[in-house]
Amino acid sequence: MGVTTSNVKSVFVNILALHPEIVYVANASYVYNSYNGSVSTLVISYIPNAKKVRESLVAAVKEVNKQVDTKNMKPAEIVLAYHEYLTSTVEYDASGIKDYSTVYGRDHKYDMYGTLVDKKAVCQGYAETMNYLLKQSGVPCALATSQYINHAWNVVRINGKWYHVDATWDDPVTDLPGQSRHDYFLISTDTLNRRTKNASSSYSLGRYDTKISAAWTGSYNGATDKKYESGQMWSGVEKVMYYRKGYWYCIKQGSSWMDFQIIKNRFSTGGKKVILSGTSVWYKTDGSHYTKQYGSIFLAQESLYFHTARYIGRIDLDSPKNEYTLLYDIRSKYSDGVNIYAMGWHNKQIVVWVSNTPLCNPRDAYLLAPCLKHSWNSGKVTKKATYTSTGTKLYTCKKCSYKKSVATPKLQLGKPVVKTAATVKGIRLSWNKVSGATAYKVYKKTKSGKYQLLRKTNTLSIVDGRISSGKTYGYKIVACNAYTTSKVTTVSRLYLGNVKARAKNTNKGVKIAWNKVAGADSYRIYRKSGNSAYKLIKIAGSGAASWVDSKPVAGKKYTYAVVPYKKQTGGAYTPVTVSCKR
Ligand SMILES: [Zn+2]
Structure with a gap:
């Protein structure tokens, strides 16, 4: 196989260092030939509740992304946002330090699960979580460790330069709610070493054995820049921002x-x-x-x-x-x-x-019980909107009684719903009554394509008689009052007609004749007797101008209508009434 134990060890170490979100692996081991060191089998064991642990961590990461929106932030702000999130929500777990590989299952205070779900972790948890969150936001970063002070933190790269960030040491060990120092935020190696002191003696310990591992994009080449160490908005701030x-x-x-x-x-x-x-x-x-x-x-x-x-x-x-x-x-x-x-x-x-x-x-x-999500009531109008000015509505949170005033839009007139019909007098446009409207304006499309005012009226319909058969006319209709005008309704209508029917008794039946009109592709002949409804009895082609109805009963009175059609659009007609004699 050619894979040796040292290959496998370094692969395992690197995978886990680059993927701190893998918090459910208990142990990774391998079977190898002790004679030549060649590896034959990989064994990865998971902690017993691996699935649940994984799901809780995914939910916790989602929550971080909800709380910390880095969308419009500069890289330094992104680092600050996660620094504040960790120092404010996580507590340092000082309950003892064990080597996690020896703990069956896993001791989560060393990982992202402890940090984000339990909210209790040691430096390794803070640092791995920071690494994961920064990587997710596209900020180059790496883990830094010092055996000498038994500690882990991060380095980040901003505009090509590396800086140290130690969220753990900015979050003092006896948890003080709301405390977040900025002494280890975007600092140089020099400053880091100077500030790393023995708590009891103030003697500078330094972190001279620092190892940088698992860099995500780019390689670490030292942190010398001190630009963020003074005059920044976080300089001297000891509380969460x-x-x-x-x-x-x-x-x-x-x-x-x-x-x-x-x-x-x-x-x-x-x-x-x-x-x-x-x-x-x-x-x-x-x-x-x-x-x-x-x-x-x-x-x-x-x-x-x-x-x-x-x-x-x-x-x-x-x-x-x-x-x-x-x-x-x-x-x-x-x-x-x-x-x-x-x-x-x-x-x-x-x-x-x-x-x-x-x-x-x-x-x-x-x-403190602040309201973390308001629950608004239905609101109270404090100023009515008019056609010329906006109004205001006051909403009160049902939980904390916080009030917010929201502008309501100016009143608007509804858009009229317009129907068209062809009548013997022309095209009839009719519409619904629009609440608040005092008049309606009808514009007609001219040959040049522009619209001209045809009529202003307070009625709910008009007839446009200036039309010819076979042509389509366009209209725009608006509702209006003294203050405003509604949105425009545009309609168009093909006009056909007027077809006048004539009737004559012949020995074969009643002969219907009509005048042909421009634009019609058929004529539909309807008949009714007395008060019954019209029935379609014949569809004649565009070339026809007469047809004989051979079915009527002698002595009965019939009304005939010949309706011009183009496809499914009907036109205007004048019916004729005749008594059948046969
Ligand atoms: Zn509220």
Whole structure:
């Protein structure tokens, strides 16, 4: 076979490194000839619940794609979007580190399943998931590992240059909801090594043994660029940033430690606007205070929830001036010394934590319960639409009572439904009554193809007598009132006629004669007696001008109509009544 154990090992390793979504393989082994190392059989074993695990992961990836829409983002924004998603929804699992290959089944905290489904993972889970999501969005990336600090993270390539991204280390180990640092986001190797410190001694550990594996498109050639390390919208931001409709929202300290700012950023232009600022002071029981900001934000639909040390509020991003509402004042329940300390995802719930001191476990936890999907009522008209101006309708969410005002279109006149008929006086156009219309205009197509006003009327029909047999006429009809005109109904009609029937008793029967008209390809002869309906008794060709009815009963009175036709279109006729004498 020529395949050796080292071939197989490297194939397995590479397949699993490039396809982190394969989270259901328990073990991959092989049978080989120990004498020459040649492999004869491959054995891949799956975890017992492989199918269910696979399905849950597919659903979780779908959910990420629903939450994170990278469609209009620049590559750096795409990396940021996934960085924020991972740091905000996943918790670092510090429950012990084991080598996953020794765990029967699989310990998912090392893989995408743990990261996206369980929302608990270690660095390998974060990094493999990041790799998978970036690859899916077309951003070149690779896994980076250091044996020395027993860690995994990512490198990404933007505009041809490589940068380090370590979502795990930006998501501090004791989970603080809503926290997302940006210290390891798009940085150079130099900065990475400088910032990699021993937590207790601040002694720089570095990651000098870094290995880059499984690059997806391009090959890694070092990360030296420092362009994203300062002056960026994420610089100095310690809380999760949220993206909506082209803008990134963040909260950070203002000009002094007492001030916070909520900023709306446009990454592509570098534009920024402070949409809300104020003071936020963490008072201790003794009246003194901590000198740091602890506010955070949380985006749910068009509402940006925020908290300061004291308040929870909501900014309505779609309102013209980003109006905000204060929802909760912690002083209504707690005295000084207890403050709001965190807000965001924790254990798959959106929580608010309050605490006696910052940077400790919460004293009390509440669910924020933002409305993640509004359920609108049927709406109330607050301004009626007219023929000249739009109206407004106010909808209220049945779950959270958020209100939105929606413009309703100007009133419109319905388009008339027009019927055509050929009569002895000409072409008759008739239509339905259009609600709100005070008049109707009929335009006729001229020889040059333009339409000219034929009649303006308030009746529901007109007859156009300026016609000749064998010709087709075009019309446009609109309904109108003092303010507006409806959409146009276009019709056309072939005119045939008028065929006048004559009748004469002969010894063979009743002889019907008629005048031929231009354009007819046949004449249909109908007969009725008394009040009965007309019956078709003969179809004569276009050359005929008379026909003898040999069937009638002597002494009875008959009415004959000769109707000109072209294909299925009938024309105008004048019937004749005769008493049969035989
Ligand atoms: Zn709602």
